[in-house]
Amino acid sequence: MNARVTRISLAPVKGLGLVHPDAVDLRPTGVIGDRRFWMVDADRRLVNAKVCPELLRIRPQWDETTKELELRFPDGTVSAGVVELGDAVDTALYGEPHPSRLVRGPWAEAVSAYAGRPVTFLWSDSGAVDRCSYGTGWMSLVSRASLRRLGEIAGVQSVDGRRFRMTFEIDGVGAHEEDDWIGRPVDIGGAQVRPAGDVGRCVITKLDPDTGTSDLDTLGALARYRRNGRTEPLPFGVYGEVLAPGRVAVGDSVAPTQ
Numbered sequence: 001m002n003a004r005v006t007r008i009s010l011a012p013v014k015g016l017g018l019v020h021p022d023a024v025d026l027r028p029t030g031v032i033g034d035r036r037f038w039m040v041d042a043d044r045r046l047v048n049a050k051v052c053p054e055l056l057r058i059r060p061q062w063d064e065t066t067k068e069l070e071l072r073f074p075d076g077t078v079s080a081g082v083v084e085l086g087d088a089v090d091t092a093l094y095g096e097p098h099p100s101r102l103v104r105g106p107w108a109e110a111v112s113a114y115a116g117r118p119v120t121f122l123w124s125d126s127g128a129v130d131r132c133s134y135g136t137g138w139m140s141l142v143s144r145a146s147l148r149r150l151g152e153i154a155g156v157q158s159v160d161g162r163r164f165r166m167t168f169e170i171d172g173v174g175a176h177e178e179d180d181w182i183g184r185p186v187d188i189g190g191a192q193v194r195p196a197g198d199v200g201r202c203v204i205t206k207l208d209p210d211t212g213t214s215d216l217d218t219l220g221a222l223a224r225y226r227r228n229g230r231t232e233p234l235p236f237g238v239y240g241e242v243l244a245p246g247r248v249a250v251g252d253s254v255a256p257t258q
Contacts, residue, residue: 003172003254012062014038015048015055023249026191030138033064039119052115053212079110099125141168142237149175154221162209170254185257190246200232
């Protein structure tokens with residue numbers, strides 16, 4: 001079977017729930033609008049599901065064209081409006097400067113009340129609040145065979161790929177075959193990417209993506225059979241850069257070119 005894209009996952013707000021479009025335009029900076037927003041606490045530290053697992057239960061919708069943002073909370077309340085930007089904020093992400101601006105509107109107050117802690121809602125000027133801080137990491141991917149293998153080690157019937165928050169899930173390759181693509185061009189739909197390294201995993205992957213409950217010891221399972229990767233410990237999936245932009249849809253083919 002040829003490898004195919006089986007799911008696309010985006011996080012308009014870093015740390016909140018995912019959205020799953022049928023197709024995306026993959027640019028050199030990744031998918032425009034992915035991780036467009038992020039949150040910090042009073043000490044300018046990142047606020048995500050590590051800090052407050054219940055954030056995963058907030059469902060965002062974001063339109064990069066109209067600048068309309070909606071956050072739907074578990075109790076059914078909705079915080080929505082057109083985003084207006086405020087002053088630039090001196091912030092750092094993963095130890096490196098990350099140019100951002102304040103977001104005016106109801107979202108910081110709504111998330112603060114829900115999380116029980118004050119947060120500042122920020123717009124990322126570059127988008128992709130993630131590994132792009134290191135100069136690559138504009139997309140990520142993992143295979144469903146890898147998910148099945150992890151499930152075998154963890155002793156569960158299946159592992160939901162949403163735990164790992166990867167841009168693309170693919171099927172039609174062997175378990176962890178994507179690791180062999182590090183450093184190689186890979187055609188995916190109408191785009192071409194090059195995986196740059198492993199994605200070393202953290203405690204967020206232990207959380208159920210719908211409830212935020214810690215219910216699967218993903219790190220313990222990875223430690224039993226994948227303690228060390230090529231570039232990071234506890235690796236699962238790969239991240240990398242976009243060599244040639246293009247449209248990628250669910251069902252599109254995926255293949256290394258050399």
